[in-house]
Structures are given as structure tokens and as C-alpha cells.
Amino acid sequence: MNNIKKTKNYCMIGHVSILTSKTKEGNKGKSNSDIIKERKPSQRIMSLLTSFEQKDYKKNYVFKNYSKTIKNKKPIEQFKYYLENNPVVINDNELLVGGIFLRFKDIKMELKAGNAFKRVIGDSYFSTGVKGYSIRTPPGYKNIIKFGFAGLRDKSLRLLKKEKDPEKIKFLENSAKANDLACKFIAKYSEEALRKSKTEKNLSRKRELLKIAKCCHDISVREPRHFYEGVQIIWFTKVFGAVGGLGRFDQYLWKLFKKDLKEGRLNYEGALDLIEDFWIKCNLWNQGWTAPNDSWQHITLSGLKPNGGDGTNDLTYLCLQAQYDLKLPEPKVSVRFSGKHPEGLVAETCKVLRLGLGMPSIYNDKVVIPGLKRLGISLKDARDYTNNGCSEIILDGNSTTCFAQINLLDILNKTIRKKAFSNFKDLLDTYKVEIEKEIQIPEVNSVTHPLLASTMDDCLLKGSGNCARYILKGSLANATPNAVDGLAAINKLVFEDKKLSLNKFIKALDSNFKDNSIRHLIINVPKYGNDESYADLIAKDIAEYFCDAVLRKYPNKKGDNIKVSPGLLAFDVQYLRHMDASPDGRKKGEHVANAISPAIGRDLKGPTAVINSARKIDFRKASYGSVLDMVFYSGLFSQQTEDRFVDFIRTFLKYPSTATLHVNFLDIELLKAVQKDPKNPAYKNIIVRVWGFSAYFVDLDKDLQDHIIKRTQFM
Amino acid sequence: MKLNKSNKSEKLIVFDIKRFAIHDGPGIRTTVFLQGCPLRCGWCHNPEGISIGKGPKSKKIELNELFEEIIKDKPFYEISKGGVSFSGGEPMLQFKPLTKLLRMCKKSKVNTAVETCGHCNWEAFEKIIPFVDLFFYDLKHIDNKIHKKGTGSSNKIILDNLKKLDKRGCNIVIRIPLISGFNDDKKTFSDIGKFLSELKNIRFIEVLPFNVFAESKYSKLGKKIDEKFTKILSQQKINELTEPLRKEIRK
Numbered sequence: 006m007n008n009i010k011k012t013k014n015y016c017m018i019g020h021v022s023i024l025t026s027k028t029k030e031g032n033k034g035k036s037n038s039d040i041i042k043e044r045k046p047s048q049r050i051m052s053l054l055t056s057f058e059q060k061d062y063k064k065n066y067v068f069k070n071y072s073k074t075i076k077n078k079k080p081i082e083q084f085k086y087y088l089e090n091n092p093v094v095i096n097d098n099e100l101l102v103g104g105i106f107l108r109f110k111d112i113k114m115e116l117k118a119g120n121a122f123k124r125v126i127g128d129s130y131f132s133t134g135v136k137g138y139s140i141r142t143p144p145g146y147k148n149i150i151k152f153g154f155a156g157l158r159d160k161s162l163r164l165l166k167k168e169k170d171p172e173k174i175k176f177l178e179n180s181a182k183a184n185d186l187a188c189k190f191i192a193k194y195s196e197e198a199l200r201k202s203k204t205e206k207n208l209s210r211k212r213e214l215l216k217i218a219k220c221c222h223d224i225s226v227r228e229p230r231h232f233y234e235g236v237q238i239i240w241f242t243k244v245f246g247a248v249g250g251l252g253r254f255d256q257y258l259w260k261l262f263k264k265d266l267k268e269g270r271l272n273y274e275g276a277l278d279l280i281e282d283f284w285i286k287c288n289l290w291n292q293g294w295t296a297p298n299d300s301w302q303h304i305t306l307s308g309l310k311p312n313g314g315d316g317t318n319d320l321t322y323l324c325l326q327a328q329y330d331l332k333l334p335e336p337k338v339s340v341r342f343s344g345k346h347p348e349g350l351v352a353e354t355c356k357v358l359r360l361g362l363g364m365p366s367i368y369n370d371k372v373v374i375p376g377l378k379r380l381g382i383s384l385k386d387a388r389d390y391t392n393n394g395c396s397e398i399i400l401d402g403n404s405t406t407c408f409a410q411i412n413l414l415d416i417l418n419k420t421i422r423k424k425a426f427s428n429f430k431d432l433l434d435t436y437k438v439e440i441e442k443e444i445q446i447p448e449v450n451s452v453t454h455p456l457l458a459s460t461m462d463d464c465l466l467k468g469s470g471n472c473a474r475y476i477l478k479g480s481l482a483n484a485t486p487n488a489v490d491g492l493a494a495i496n497k498l499v500f501e502d503k504k505l506s507l508n509k510f511i512k513a514l515d516s517n518f519k520d521n522s523i524r525h526l527i528i529n530v531p532k533y534g535n536d537e538s539y540a541d542l543i544a545k546d547i548a549e550y551f552c553d554a555v556l557r558k559y560p561n562k563k564g565d566n567i568k569v570s571p572g573l574l575a576f577d578v579q580y581l582r583h584m585d586a587s588p589d590g591r592k593k594g595e596h597v598a599n600a601i602s603p604a605i606g607r608d609l610k611g612p613t614a615v616i617n618s619a620r621k622i623d624f625r626k627a628s629y630g631s632v633l634d635m636v637f638y639s640g641l642f643s644q645q646t647e648d649r650f651v652d653f654i655r656t657f658l659k660y661p662s663t664a665t666l667h668v669n670f671l672d673i674e675l676l677k678a679v680q681k682d683p684k685n686p687a688y689k690n691i692i693v694r695v696w697g698f699s700a701y702f703v704d705l706d707k708d709l710q711d712h713i714i715k716r717t718q719f720m
Numbered sequence: 721m722k723l724n725k726s727n728k729s730e731k732l733i734v735f736d737i738k739r740f741a742i743h744d745g746p747g748i749r750t751t752v753f754l755q756g757c758p759l760r761c762g763w764c765h766n767p768e769g770i771s772i773g774k775g776p777k778s779k780k781i782e783l784n785e786l787f788e789e790i791i792k793d794k795p796f797y798e799i800s801k802g803g804v805s806f807s808g809g810e811p812m813l814q815f816k817p818l819t820k821l822l823r824m825c826k827k828s829k830v831n832t833a834v835e836t837c838g839h840c841n842w843e844a845f846e847k848i849i850p851f852v853d854l855f856f857y858d859l860k861h862i863d864n865k866i867h868k869k870g871t872g873s874s875n876k877i878i879l880d881n882l883k884k885l886d887k888r889g890c891n892i893v894i895r896i897p898l899i900s901g902f903n904d905d906k907k908t909f910s911d912i913g914k915f916l917s918e919l920k921n922i923r924f925i926e927v928l929p930f931n932v933f934a935e936s937k938y939s940k941l942g943k944k945i946d947e948k949f950t951k952i953l954s955q956q957k958i959n960e961l962t963e964p965l966r967k968e969i970r971k
């Protein structure tokens with residue numbers, strides 16, 4: 006087996022001196038990533054990692070009964086109860102402190118957004134309380150950094166003095182109270198650290214505890230002034246129940262970092278140590294109380310600054326380094342590319358991506374910012390976009406949001422059964438009318454949590470939780486690529502080639518493709534994602550039509566803070582597999598495509614073709630977000646060809662297509678799964694590097710597949 | 721993009737097109753596999769590409785259509801300094817239409833590479849040279865007798881053409897298939913080294929151990945491959961065998 010492994014790369018012996026002088030640029034075969042380095046985290050971080058693995062954390066839990074305590078109470082009362090009953094615990098080795106140790110045992114842990122949070126802090130998690138829609142709004146972290154909870158409390162009190170309107174007075178009173186509770190809770194940590202320091206024998210730990218005590222004391226009475234204080238107050242915000250994205254972490258902490266560095270209070274190692282502490286904390290959190298893998302703890306890095314300059318800074322790279330060091334599933338990380346970004350940022354991002362964690366996601370400012378501007382959002386605010394923990398595009402600290410979605414494939418299934426169509430145009434037009442009928446937006450969403458509301462720009466000034474500068478109402482289309490493929494199939498088979506009647510087509514669907522020959526015909530019609538105009542132009546037509554129709558049905562008024570924002574995203578897409586068989590050849594039970602990625606297993610021309618197909622659509626119209634998912638086999642790139650991947654990403658950025666690109670690298674377990682279920686369409690397009698070339702994994706015979714799996718284990 | 725009407729009827733016989741090829745030259749490339757080969761190597765890595773016009777994958781494609789397919793990934797070529805590669809089989813067998821297609825590619829500023837076994841008239845190379853940025857040149861054996869036995873043809877033209885290409889200042893990457901029972905001995909590599917050390921324009925030498933993938937292709941075609949060729953050599957063995965080559969080149 007050793008032999009097999011060792012011959013995996015064809016041996017190149019051309020790099021000897023007489024040849025290199027002739028070796029050209031493109032042949033040099035190295036990616037120019039040299040900022041992120043192979044390194045070991047500090048001793049303290051390593052110890053934190055082990056204790057996290059041992060789940061020591063959970064032994065501190067205190068259980069209460071929800072229905073007997075805070076059920077039906079007002080949000081401010083619930084928040085008060087939570088903060089007064091959540092135990093104050095400082096674990097060994099921690100520099101960042103605070104956790105959610107209170108649990109309500111009578112709330113079922115459901116894998117549904119929001120419900121999981123109920124278990125810990127009742128109804129008062131940071132939500133935007135409208136039933137039936139996905140509701141989560143991240144707080145304005147930059148305001149928390151700017152003012153601290155103490156500052157927000159004082160601001161509320163100041164405004165309160167001048168206020169006459171009883172509604173607004175109530176709001177401001179609650180804001181002041183919530184922020185005051187927050188300060189008191191933080192102060193408890195200062196006392197606890199001080200208490201612990203008195204008995205601590207280990208001198209260096211004693212110093213750390215005193216440091217914690219000072220930090221928590223200071224941020225309980227004023228705004229954070231140092232990097233450490235900044236990271237700590239962000240973590241406390243999470244402890245208070247913040248959900249959704251973590252915003253532009255490297256931007257709102259930058260000033261504090263720069264100042265500390267300048268004044269010699271902090272060095273890079275020290276900053277990285279704190280960032281890694283934060284990273285580990287995010288993983289504790291996820292264990293406790295959110296749906297698996299969908300924690301919404303999403304950090305956005307780099308991108309344009311509000312003033313139009315590039316935001317890449319040392320913190321950007323330190324965060325990437327933390328991800329590289331720890332290889333943990335949390336937090337999720339995204340990197341925005343402004344177009345003015347340093348060349349090296351792409352290579353550094355790729356280096357982290359190659360770990361195979363599916364992160365960072367890649368955001369293209371060139372697509373997102375013009376999209377937001379179309380809604381009437383100011384350029385300055387548009388440049389400050391982030392995501393809402395998933396892929397929904399929001400404005401950092403300036404917007405509340407929720408969304409509604411429709412299923413384009415389901416609408417197509419219903420449309421084709423409506424009447425007899427004389428030609429494809431007739432069908433397409435009818436379909437579009439049906440889409441427009443179905444398009445919906447969520448009801449107005451207000452911010453019910455008093456602490457959350459006070460962190461948003463404009464809410465305090467206007468004295469209402471309903472007054473964030475922007476209320477983004479997403480309107481999303483699901484299963485778009487499947488609908489497109491279905492339309493292409495109907496056009497080709499029914500109207501162009503007249504191979505079968507629409508009735509026969511529908512019958513085949515009704516029988517869930519009992520007659521496989523019809524399904525076979527469908528599969529052979531060109532599909533979206535293969536860089537062929539036939540299906541791609543339908544994709545362009547439908548995707549752009551949907552976005553235009555949303556804004557036609559719900560136009561954005563100038564000066565109104567409500568902004569309807571169309572998106573080509575999917576939420577809870579995994580449940581759509583239970584839909585009936587569809588015209589794209591999908592059987593009942595088979596998954597639909599995610600967002601605007603090609604239907605599963607239908608993109609057969611490689612990754613460049615996928616990008617080219619997508620590029621035909623104007624994604625600036627999909628201002629709430631558009632995502633392309635890509636999967637590479639992790640062994641595809643050798644040391645000599647690593648730079649090809651970086652160039653691939655560079656091309657994606659230079660020639661804009663979707664707002665967001667997700668890249669996954671497959672591991673060995675997946676290849677084994679493919680072997681067990683080779684007919685699964687999801688596996689059809691997995692490319693593996695065989696030697697100096699690549700091939701579809703399913704095309705290889707069993708022996709060679711085994712071979713690849715085996716040799717990969719040695720990589 | 722304006723297409724040349726006169727190319728309409730001209731076609732190339734192709735058995736595969738692979739996009740996002742990242743191991744056939746610089747950058748991100750599209751590799752077009754042309755059918756037909758004058759040699760008959762017992763270990764051939766593309767057995768479906770040897771006989772021209774045969775097999776289920778064989779397709780006659782008009783130059784314009786092929787060009788359209790190639791040009792699709794232009795943005796990726798541009799950023800990665802990639803382009804198009806022609807492989808096979810032996811692309812030089814169809815050098816007339818190929819030259820036309822290469823000219824179209826060059827006109828659109830697409831980097832071009834051709835992988836050849838070198839067994840064709842020098843005139844064909846003459847025609848094609850102006851439109852090729854990089855040649856991948858297969859070198860299998862220096863000893864003519866052994867070469868003949870393994871590939872069915874003499875290596876005289878092959879070595880002559882290589883010298884001429886080098887003299888003309890073409891960029892050349894040498895590819896040596898390392899096949900057990902054919903050229904897995906130090907003397908071969910020392911001879912190859914001596915031969916190459918006379919040349920001036922070699923950018924790179926790649927030694928490619930026998931390609932296991934080929935074996936599965938044979939079984940798909942209902943053919944069998946001589947087992948002696950399929951032995952997998954250890955990296956240590958490969959290093960040992962190629963050491964004389966390294967030495968010669970370093971001289």
C-alpha cells in the first residue's frame with residue numbers, strides 16, 4: 006500500500022537549474038499564500054480546547070421551569086429573570102468569560118429556528134417576533150463597541166428626559182432598564198473574578214483573573230477601550246441571547262486593536278489568543294442550543310469600508326489564522342472581496358478553504374453593493390453589508406429583517422396541469438403570471454427585545470423598536486434551477502421535438518416516472534449549469550423575472566425604511582424532497598437544488614461551466630442574496646497545481662456572477678459513501694484527480710476507486 | 721466573436737473534451753482529445769483514442785463549434801494564464817484542420833499547447849509551430865530496437881523532430897512514460913538524459929509512471945493489457961531509475 010501512496014503524484018523532475026531559467030510564470034506551480042502559517046495555538050488555547058472536548062461546560066447548568074417562571078411575561082421581565090438566574094461561572098484557563106448556563110427543562114428542544122433559544126432564555130431571545138417567518142436579527146455590534154451597554158443606558162436616559170410621547174417613553178425606559186441589567190450582569194463577573202483571584206495559588210492565573218476582573222468592571226461602567234474589552238463585550242452580547250450573524254468583526258474591532266498595538270498593550274500573538282478564545286466559545290454555544298450545523302454564528306471579514314476604501318486589515322488575517330489553527334466548525338466565516346482587496350487575500354482565503362471545512366464563504370462586493378443600492382439604500386450603508394448568519398444579505402447594525410419564500414418548482418408543477426398550452430411561450434407566460442400571484446413578503450417586523458432594539462442605529466433616536474434605518478423584507482425563490490430544467494425539458498420534448506404530449510409528460514410525473522424511458526429523455530435535455538444557452542437562458546429569464554416581479558408587486562418607496570429585497574436563496578431546502586416528481590426528471594424524494602446552484606448531479610461539465618452558466622444571470626437583481634455551491638475533491642489539486650484553485654476564485658470575483666460562492670472539498674468518507682450508492686445523482690459530478698488528470702469518480706471502476714480512497718487516506 | 725465561414729465544413733475528429741484541466745500545461749485549460757495515433761504502445765493510456773473515427777465517443781466536430789467550446793472558458797484562461805491543450809491520440813495526424821483551429825485560438829489570445837508523440841512529417845510541425853505556445857513531447861526510448869518493439873515504430877523521426885523543434889526555439893516539456901518491462905532501467909534514463917542535455921529549450925521534464933486509469937479503460941473496451949506493463953513502481957524505485965537523468969541534466 007505504501008507503494009500506491011507514494012506514486013500518487015507523477016514525479017516531476019524538471020525543476021533543476023538549467024530548466025528553471027526557461028520555466029515560465031504559469032508553470033511555477035505555487036500559490037502565493039504566505040501570511041497564514043502552520044502554527045500551534047498557545048498553551049492556554051490548547052487547554053481550553055481539551056476542556057471543551059470534555060464538555061466540562063455542561064456541569065454548570067442550572068435547570069428551571071419555564072411555565073412556572075417567565076411564560077407569558079413581557080420581554081423585559083423575561084430578560085431580567087434570565088440575567089438574574091443565569092449562573093456566573095469562570096472556567097479554568099478562560100480569559101473571555103460568560104456562558105449560558107440556565108436551561109428551561111420544560112421546553113422541548115426542537116430543530117427549528119428560534120425554538121432552541123426559548124429553552125434558555127424564554128421568549129426574549131433577540132428575535133423580531135413575527136410568527137410564521139424566519140426571524141432573527143443580529144444586534145448592532147458596532148454600536149455596542151462604540152457606546153458599551155453603559156453608554157446605551159445613559160443615552161436612553163438622556164433621550165427619556167426630553168421625551169413626551171408615552172409609547173416612546175415606555176420604549177426608552179425598557180431600553181435603559183435592559184442595558185442596566187446587562188451592566189449589572191457583567192459586573193457580577195468582575196466580582197467573581199476578584200473573588201477567585203484571592204484564593205488562586207498559581208501566580209500567572211491570578212494575574213489573569215485580575216485582568217478579567219478589571220475588564221468586566223470597566224465595560225460595566227463605560228464603553229470598551231481595548232481590544233480585549235471589545236471581544237469580551239461582544240461575547241457577553243451573545244450570552245445575552247443575540248442570534249444571527251456576528252457582523253463585520255474585523256471592522257468594528259479594528260480601532261481598538263490598532264490603538265492597543267500602537268500603545269504596546271497588545272501584540273499579534275496576544276490578539277490571536279483572544280480571537281481563538283472567542284472561536285472556541287462559539288463552539289460551546291452551538292453544543293448547547295441551536296439546530297445542528299446551522300448556528301448563524303457567522304463572522305464577516307474584509308470588504309469595502311463605508312468610505313469606499315478596502316477594509317482588509319491585520320484582524321482579517323488573524324481571524325483567518327484562527328480558523329486555520331483550530332479547524333473548528335464554529336464560527337462560520339465569510340470573506341468579502343471589494344475588488345480593491347490585496348491580491349494575497351484570495352490566496353490566504355483559499356488556504357483556509359482547502360482545509361475542507363466549507364469555509365470561508367466568498368462574497369463579491371461588485372454584485373452585492375449595486376444590488377442594495379437598487380433598493381434605495383445609501384451607498385455608505387450598502388458598503389457596510391454583512392450576512393444574517395446564513396446567506397441573507399443585511400446591513401451591519403442598521404437593519405432588522407425577516408423573509409418569506411415561494412417554491413418555483415411547485416408552482417411549475419401546478420401550472421402545467423392548469424390548461425392545454427398552444428406553445429412554449431404560452432406556458433411560460435402563464436407560469437410567470439402564477440409566480441407573480443404567489444410572491445409574498447413577510448409582515449412588518451419589529452424588534453421586541455429591548456436590549457436588541459437599543460443597539461440598532463435610529464431605534465433609540467426615534468424611540469421605537471420598529472424604526473431601524475432599514476427593515477429588509479426578503480422575498481425568496483426556492484428550487485429555481487429545478488424549475489428551469491423542467492421548463493427546458495418541456496420546451497424541448499413537448500414543443501420543439503414533439504416527442505411526447507404534455508399530457509403524457511404529466512402522466513409520467515403522476516406515476517413518479519414508473520416508465521423510466523421518459524425520465525431518460527428528460528435527463529438528456531440540456532440542463533442549467535453546463536454552460537449551454539438552451540437551459541441557461543431560461544434560467545436568466547426566470548431568475549430575473551422573479552426578482553423584477555417582487556419589486557413590481559411590492560415597490561420600494563423612496564424615504565420608506567421598509568425595503569423589499571428579492572433573493573435567489575433557499576431556506577430549509579432539505580424538506581422539499583418530499584415534493585411530487587417534477588418535470589426536470591426529479592423523482593419524489595430526491596433533493597432539489599440549493600439556492601441557484603445547478604440541480605444536484607446535473608452539472609457535468611466541470612466547475613468553470615457552472616460559473617459560466619450562473620454568470621449569464623444578473624444577480625445584482627437578487628439583492629437579498631444568491632448562492633452557488635461547489636464541491637471539489639480535496640485531492641484534485643497537487644502542490645504544483647494549487648494556484649489553479651486560487652485563479653479559479655479570482656476569475657469568479659473578476660467576472661461577477663452570484664453574490665456568494667460556497668466551496669466544499671470532499672473527504673474520504675464521502676467517496677466511500679459514493680461507492681455504496683453509485684447511482685445517487687448527487688454523486689454524479691464528483692471529480693477526482695487520478696494522476697496527472699482528473700475524472701468523474703463514478704466513471705472509475707471499483708478497483709481504481711478503492712485505489713483513490715486508499716491513497717487519499719495518506720494525504 | 722466573428723466566425724470564419726470558410727471553416728464551416730472543416731472538422732476535427734475528437735473523442736473527448738475536458739474543461740478545467742489543470743494538469744496539461746500552465747493554468748486552467750480545456751483539453752481536446754483528438755483521435756488517431758500512428759504508434760501502437762502496448763500500455764497506451766488512451767486506447768479509445770488510437771483508431772481514428774472508431775468507438776462510441778468518436779465525434780466529428782466543426783472547427784467553429786470546437787472553437788466556441790474552447791473560448792467559453794476564456795476568463796479562466798486569462799486570469800490563470802491557461803488556455804487550450806490538444807492531446808490524443810496524436811493531434812499531429814490531423815494537423816491541417818488543427819493548424820486552422822490553433823490560428824483561431826491565437827487570434828483570440830488563447831494560450832495553446834499540443835501533446836505529441838513526435839511521429840509525423842517535419843512539414844506538419846513547420847506549419848503548426850507559429851501557433852503553438854508549448855509542446856508536450858513524449859519521449860519513450862532512445863534505443864530504436866526497443867522502441868520499435870514497444871510502440872510498433874522506429875524512433876528516428878521522433879528524435880529528429882525533437883531536435884528540430886528545439887532548434888526552432890519552441891517551448892518544450894518532455895513527458896516520459898515510465899513503464900515496467902519497457903524502459904524501467906537506469907541505462908534508458910541515462911541515455912535520455914544525454915540526449916536531452918544537448919537540447920536548449922526544454923522547460924520541464926515529467927516522468928509519468930504507468931497510469932492505472934488506463935487499465936479500467938481497457939476492460940471497458942473489452943481489451944486486455946499486457947500485465948507486465950501494469951506493475952506499479954515505488955517512489956524509491958522511480959527516484960533510483962531517474963537519478964541518471966537528473967545527473968545528465970545537471971551537468
Ligand code: SF4
Binds near residue numbers: 764767809837871
Ligand atoms: S503514442 Fe500515446 S496515444 Fe499513441 S499509442 Fe502510444 S500511448 Fe497511445
